[in-house]
Amino acid sequence: MSIPFSRMTSGSTTSNFSRRIWFTRSHRRRASCDSTGTGRTGRSNAAQNPARAIRPVRTFRSMDPPRCLEFRADTAQTSRSSSSPSSWTHRTRPLRGHQMNPTGPLAPDGGPGTLSGMPILARRLADLGTENAFKVNDDIQVCLDRGMDVIRFNIGAPDFRSAPHLNAVAVAELEAGNSGYCDAAGLPSFREAIARHVSATRGIDAGADQVVVTPGAKPPIGYTFQTYVDRGDEVVYPSPGFPIYESWATFVGARPVPLHLSEEKGFAFTADDLGALLTERTRLIILCSPSNPTGGVLSAEDLAGIAAVIRERCHPDVRIYSDEIYEHILFDGLEHQSIAWHAGMAERTVIASGHSKGFAMTGWRLGWAVLPTPEEADVFKNLNINIMSCVPPFLQEGGRAAYEDPETAGVVADMVGAFERRRDFIVPALNAIEGLSCRLPKGAFYVFPNVSGMCERLGVFEAHDAMPPKSRARTTPSGMLQMFLLYRYGVATMDRASFCRIGSEGQHFLRVSIANSMEDIERGVARIERAADDPDGFREFLATECLWD
Ligand SMILES: Cc1ncc(COP(=O)(O)O)c(C=O)c1O
Numbered sequence: 001m002s003i004p005f006s007r008m009t010s011g012s013t014t015s016n017f018s019r020r021i022w023f024t025r026s027h028r029r030r031a032s033c034d035s036t037g038t039g040r041t042g043r044s045n046a047a048q049n050p051a052r053a054i055r056p057v058r059t060f061r062s063m064d065p066p067r068c069l070e071f072r073a074d075t076a077q078t079s080r081s082s083s084s085p086s087s088w089t090h091r092t093r094p095l096r097g098h099q100m101n102p103t104g105p106l107a108p109d110g111g112p113g114t115l116s117g118m119p120i121l122a123r124r125l126a127d128l129g130t131e132n133a134f135k136v137n138d139d140i141q142v143c144l145d146r147g148m149d150v151i152r153f154n155i156g157a158p159d160f161r162s163a164p165h166l167n168a169v170a171v172a173e174l175e176a177g178n179s180g181y182c183d184a185a186g187l188p189s190f191r192e193a194i195a196r197h198v199s200a201t202r203g204i205d206a207g208a209d210q211v212v213v214t215p216g217a218k219p220p221i222g223y224t225f226q227t228y229v230d231r232g233d234e235v236v237y238p239s240p241g242f243p244i245y246e247s248w249a250t251f252v253g254a255r256p257v258p259l260h261l262s263e264e265k266g267f268a269f270t271a272d273d274l275g276a277l278l279t280e281r282t283r284l285i286i287l288c289s290p291s292n293p294t295g296g297v298l299s300a301e302d303l304a305g306i307a308a309v310i311r312e313r314c315h316p317d318v319r320i321y322s323d324e325i326y327e328h329i330l331f332d333g334l335e336h337q338s339i340a341w342h343a344g345m346a347e348r349t350v351i352a353s354g355h356s357k358g359f360a361m362t363g364w365r366l367g368w369a370v371l372p373t374p375e376e377a378d379v380f381k382n383l384n385i386n387i388m389s390c391v392p393p394f395l396q397e398g399g400r401a402a403y404e405d406p407e408t409a410g411v412v413a414d415m416v417g418a419f420e421r422r423r424d425f426i427v428p429a430l431n432a433i434e435g436l437s438c439r440l441p442k443g444a445f446y447v448f449p450n451v452s453g454m455c456e457r458l459g460v461f462e463a464h465d466a467m468p469p470k471s472r473a474r475t476t477p478s479g480m481l482q483m484f485l486l487y488r489y490g491v492a493t494m495d496r497a498s499f500c501r502i503g504s505e506g507q508h509f510l511r512v513s514i515a516n517s518m519e520d521i522e523r524g525v526a527r528i529e530r531a532a533d534d535p536d537g538f539r540e541f542l543a544t545e546c547l548w549d
Helices: 026-034 043-048 123-127 132-145 164-175 188-202 219-228 243-251 271-275 300-313 374-387 393-404 407-431 452-458 460-465 469-474 477-489 518-532 535-545
Strands: 211-214 234-239 255-260 282-288 319-323 349-354 367-370 510-513
Touching (some): 132 477, 164 393, 211 374, 219 282, 219 349, 234 243, 393 407, 452 518, 460 477, 477 510, 477 518
Parallel strands (some): 282 319, 319 349
Antiparallel strands (some): 211 367, 349 367
8 A cells, every 4th residue: 555654854944934023012121112222212203104213122922933043144053062051052054033932941131142041952943833823822911911901802712611511521531530541542432433423424434443533633733744744745725724734834844835715715715726736746735624714614516626626636645634623613504514525535635623613622632633544543643652642531531422412512503603693793893894804704713804904094004114124024014903903902813924924925814713702892893993093003002012123
């Protein structure tokens, strides 16, 4: 059997998706902000040319690369010369500012060129991206510390609790002592339940030996890259899309090929759009429906066309990763559709989903993948063994009940109904704000308004254009708007660049999560409306918070 497993090598030197913008936190750094000695931070100067009137001091936290990675371009490539931490140097080439999480202690007074007190980091980390939905919490904390009330439209988790009947199963299992190691692929009974669920809803004949249980639906993304993709292989993925796709593509040294989802097509795409990106080097095609961040949904017809182009143009060893984590959250009576349903697709598709979204269990960390063959499932199992051994068995029992207890369906339907009512409120409310236009999502729990008009009204484009080229490259207009909304109006959103950045220039969107109470949604929309009419506030924000070089 020929299985297209990868011969992954470590590290890559190719990509750079820096998104820093240089800001200050005025509550801590007001003195340095006002004492530049240039006299350029005053409001009147800034009002004339806000971006030029200021200089770099700090970044907003969610946009920081790890400070230990802020080396000067001329930093020498050296090796560790002594075991004394103070004399460690970094075997680095120039690193170019990434959306990365620090992987170790930061240099205490880190900044460009600072080397002291840091661990030696592997070069490959420079190519690992991140998920800003987690990082923006740092900025939110700054706002909370200032005493602000923040509405969290950034959230990617249902504002519902996991269902009591499922909690009860996990608690009982834990109390009964089901708390040891278990099968690294997942409990056989849970895998059987998943296989039955997938077979029934995707029209295929999946066996438990094709299923691997993972801690959430995120690990199978990385497992897929590690299993199938070698350096230089091409990976097609939706953009805007879940940021972890692009992160892994660059991390394994693949060539990222974004499939741009256009607003006009309802954030879906056609077989022709996909076909135009396929080459003989395509190794992996990622699909995500319903989509994060757009809420777009691929119809059975779309998927039939996509399957036809894949059958026609791709070698059978090319794998499809079908991210179906929002499979339960569909509106307007739609039913979930999977590429796996279509002829010839099940044998090429890794279907991934889990309990985080549809069963409101994000903190349980329960996900799964159904692999095309048991042999491929064994590879995923071995990745589990290498990384985390197994998913806690008492949680898997709670997860199994989600599929087997008939009470679950009603709980899910109530939650989805609430999301749909919120969608029906927020989309017209956003469209009523001058400068915003918002499509009606068909699934998931996000809306994705186009904010070009709002950027225009506030002068964001001019401010962005006026930035020095380096700083301009590190941010985007929607990123500036995101920070303005958060720091001045207490509304946390996610910017376009947080959802796969490559080739996203000129696209101005924010993701707004409706996993919030109706009351908070109403308050948040009212704040956005006021912000849209506040160009003076935006100028003041630039002058007092944002310092660019
Ligand atoms: C499209 C998509 N895939 C995967 C995941 C990861 O899900 P989990 O929290 O189960 O790891 C998310 C979470 O936001 C997502 O939006």
